[in-house]
Amino acid sequence: MPSTPTNADLFAAARSVIPGGVDSPVRAFGSVGGVPAFITGARGARVVDAEGREYVDLVGSWGPALLGHAHPEVVVAVQAAAARGLSFGAPTAAETELAEAVRRRVPPVERLRLVSTGTEATMTAVRLARGFTGRDLVVKFAGCYHGHSDGLLSAAGSGVATGGLPGSAGVPQAVAAQTLVLPYNDVSALEECFAARGKEIAAVITEPAPANMGVVPPAPGFNAAIRRVTAAYGALMIADEVLSGFRVGPAGFWGLEAVDGWAAEAAESKHAQPTPSWPGGPDGHDTSWRERAAWAPDLFTFGKVIGGGMPLAAVGGRAEVMDLLAPLGPVYQAGTLSGNPLATAAGLATLALADDAVYTTVARRAAQIGQIVSATLNEQGVPHRVQYSGSLFSIMFGPAAAAEGVRDYAAARAQEAWRFAPFFHAFLDAGVALPPSVFEAWFVSAAHGDAEVERIAAAAPAAARAAAKA
Numbered sequence: 001m002p003s004t005p006t007n008a009d010l011f012a013a014a015r016s017v018i019p020g021g022v023d024s025p026v027r028a029f030g031s032v033g034g035v036p037a038f039i040t041g042a043r044g045a046r047v048v049d050a051e052g053r054e055y056v057d058l059v060g061s062w063g064p065a066l067l068g069h070a071h072p073e074v075v076v077a078v079q080a081a082a083a084r085g086l087s088f089g090a091p092t093a094a095e096t097e098l099a100e101a102v103r104r105r106v107p108p109v110e111r112l113r114l115v116s117t118g119t120e121a122t123m124t125a126v127r128l129a130r131g132f133t134g135r136d137l138v139v140k141f142a143g144c145y146h147g148h149s150d151g152l153l154s155a156a157g158s159g160v161a162t163g164g165l166p167g168s169a170g171v172p173q174a175v176a177a178q179t180l181v182l183p184y185n186d187v188s189a190l191e192e193c194f195a196a197r198g199k200e201i202a203a204v205i206t207e208p209a210p211a212n213m214g215v216v217p218p219a220p221g222f223n224a225a226i227r228r229v230t231a232a233y234g235a236l237m238i239a240d241e242v243l244s245g246f247r248v249g250p251a252g253f254w255g256l257e258a259v260d261g262w263a264a265e266a267a268e269s270k271h272a273q274p275t276p277s278w279p280g281g282p283d284g285h286d287t288s289w290r291e292r293a294a295w296a297p298d299l300f301t302f303g304k305v306i307g308g309g310m311p312l313a314a315v316g317g318r319a320e321v322m323d324l325l326a327p328l329g330p331v332y333q334a335g336t337l338s339g340n341p342l343a344t345a346a347g348l349a350t351l352a353l354a355d356d357a358v359y360t361t362v363a364r365r366a367a368q369i370g371q372i373v374s375a376t377l378n379e380q381g382v383p384h385r386v387q388y389s390g391s392l393f394s395i396m397f398g399p400a401a402a403a404e405g406v407r408d409y410a411a412a413r414a415q416e417a418w419r420f421a422p423f424f425h426a427f428l429d430a431g432v433a434l435p436p437s438v439f440e441a442w443f444v445s446a447a448h449g450d451a452e453v454e455r456i457a458a459a460a461p462a463a464a465r466a467a468a469k470a
């Protein structure tokens, strides 16, 4: 290894000891080609690689970096926690504080359990739903991603979509058969599925604002329809807000759509909308959401922002369901590092800083970046549509996407995805790091300022030309 290794040197070394050279597949640049940047540090909206190149970062660690990287107050909180000890395997008061902070923002979360990854959170939510209902089947939507547990990989988004895979090898057929996959945004398919097998279905798990097949906004009323149909058959609704929770607004996508009828307008609009204020109010546990909310799931899952960049995620919801968890009830779940003090400190510090101003800034910047990139694509005659769910957005390529929008996974897969790799690399060459897949959302932070937007605007024409030529 040379004394100042390049990204290529580091990738070659990694591949000889780590499968594919990465610890999570999409990082390997499989669908865009080339060598991934090996990151040595990050601050605010910028990341730096092993060759000393600095990028405006639109990956944001795939979601957690809402405040930007290494926010000084978050770093200090983690350092202070580290000085007190890295892990105890015993309860700490900070876990209660974090659970209370979540409940203040998302009052249907009457109880919360902390875990370490989104995968664990959704896996536990599904087990709870089965334990509560005594039923086995789970419904998921094609193109939604809920982590890599056996039962949730069928027709999954994110890296499974990027790799063009139907699911995963190593999942027993008997396990896969417990998951029914439906097209997203299709109320009739949902109703027909429940009419046929409703009494066997434990839960519908959904991303209330899907962002793992690119960003596909829920059609107005779709989340409410899931709630109506599941309730009619005694099945649970699980809202997987691992990605959207605490990112698109203080109470996640639920707070935006269910409480204020926000998404119905947003779906009609090309622009990200300003976020409403807290549904539960900043103090105390408010139950008024029951009258105000158009829909509420039984269970939520959270990840990413809730851990502020540290390994932390959570499952929460109705006390009656959550209290089935061990040690109170018969549904088993555990974790050596669950509620880890460093991760809890990062999460608490992040949520304390993520006020309305942060959400307004992120939504405004996201709309601005989306509009700039879209205008340059238009100048080059590249048919496309920027799809938004709050501050989450991604670009769908092709005339069909431009004309009709993308409402489901079939349409997301039918887009002109091949335009993305040259577009991505032109941005990267100009110092702007996009998520390396057309099936991922772009992540903006509160640290993205005018300088970052200018860099993106300067890079966009070459990227648009590259997309046009592809």
Ligand code: PMP
Residues within 6 Å of the ligand: 062, 116, 117, 118, 119, 120, 122, 145, 146, 147, 148, 158, 207, 212, 240, 241, 242, 243, 244, 303, 304, 313
């Ligand atoms: N659910 C959703 C909606 C996600 O976006 C992700 C990760 N991108 C997960 C679950 C899985 O989380 P993790 O990668 O932490 O296991």
